[in-house]
Amino acid sequence: MEEGRGEHKVWYIAPIFVLLHAAIQEETVARIPLVTRESIPTNQREVFDTLIRDRSDGFASGPLSTMIHVPEMMRRGEHLRAYLRGEDSSLPLEIRELAMILTAREMDCQYIWNAHAAMARKAGIRDDVVDALRERRELTGLSAAEAAVVNYGREFFRTHKVGQATFDAALSQFGVRGLVELTNLMGYYALLAFNVNAFGAELPQEVTEVPLPI
Numbered sequence: 001m002e003e004g005r006g007e008h009k010v011w012y013i014a015p016i017f018v019l020l021h022a023a024i025q026e027e028t029v030a031r032i033p034l035v036t037r038e039s040i041p042t043n044q045r046e047v048f049d050t051l052i053r054d055r056s057d058g059f060a061s062g063p064l065s066t067m068i069h070v071p072e073m074m075r076r077g078e079h080l081r082a083y084l085r086g087e088d089s090s091l092p093l094e095i096r097e098l099a100m101i102l103t104a105r106e107m108d109c110q111y112i113w114n115a116h117a118a119m120a121r122k123a124g125i126r127d128d129v130v131d132a133l134r135e136r137r138e139l140t141g142l143s144a145a146e147a148a149v150v151n152y153g154r155e156f157f158r159t160h161k162v163g164q165a166t167f168d169a170a171l172s173q174f175g176v177r178g179l180v181e182l183t184n185l186m187g188y189y190a191l192l193a194f195n196v197n198a199f200g201a202e203l204p205q206e207v208t209e210v211p212l213p214i
Contacts, residue, residue: 031200034060035068047071051078061202062111063195077191084185090178094124096185098149101125103186105133106157107193108214111201117209134212148173153186 033039035058040048048071052058059068067074083089085096097120104112117130129146132139139150152170156162162170171179195201 030065030202032066032069034058034065040069040071044071047075051075061204062115063192063201065201066195066199077188080184080188084181084188089181089185091174091181091185092145094120095145095149095174095182097123098125098146099153099182099185100189101130101133102150102153103157103189104193105136105212106153107190107197108212109193109196110212110214111196111203112189112193113212114203114207114209134210144169145173149182152182156186157190 035048037045037048048068051068051071051074059065064074067077089096091099097116100116101113101120103109104116113134117134121127121130125146126141129139129142131137133150139147142150148170151166152162155166170182174182
């Protein structure tokens with residue numbers, strides 16, 4: 001009997017998930033056409049060729065589908081992204097991923113949330129923390145480092161400044177280098193969210209996370 005109720009629950013939730021995805025897709029149709037080699041300035045085509053060489057999708061979705069319209073700008077941004085997301089950063093992977101989904105939630109960016117929520121779970125952020133963050137419920141049981149990320153990011157995104165106590169808590173967790181990296185990681189993902197939300201980059205067909213309630 002218990003098994004039957006479980007099956008019924010899956011059957012009931014799945015259509016809601018599909019409907020939410022369909023509704024979001026209607027709101028995220030790209031406002032500009034996909035880039036072509038002919039649509040960009042001739043003096044940036046060599047950079048364009050380099051960027052798309054290893055991309056089978058040709059930057060068909062996401063923030064990079066907007067940024068590739070200015071290949072030289074995107075090329076420079078990719079260097080920053082590679083540093084902030086990569087192993088050269090002093091921040092642990094789970095802290096980096098938490099910062100990304102916190103930014104996605106505060107910026108109401110469905111695309112980045114879908115891209116990184118599962119990665120945050122895999123990196124070690126608890127499922128209940130990811131789910132509560134999505135629903136904007138109270139976050140409980142956070143480590144000191146996780147709390148520092150959440151408080152720092154929320155305070156800045158909501159008030160456009162960071163109070164001394166919040167700053168000091170983050171500084172004590174990550175040091176000067178780590179806090180500079182954290183600040184710029186959140187700033188970079190806010191930049192990506194701006195591109196997604198302004199230009200209407202579409203979600204992929206295979207959505208792996210429950211959408212943000214916006």
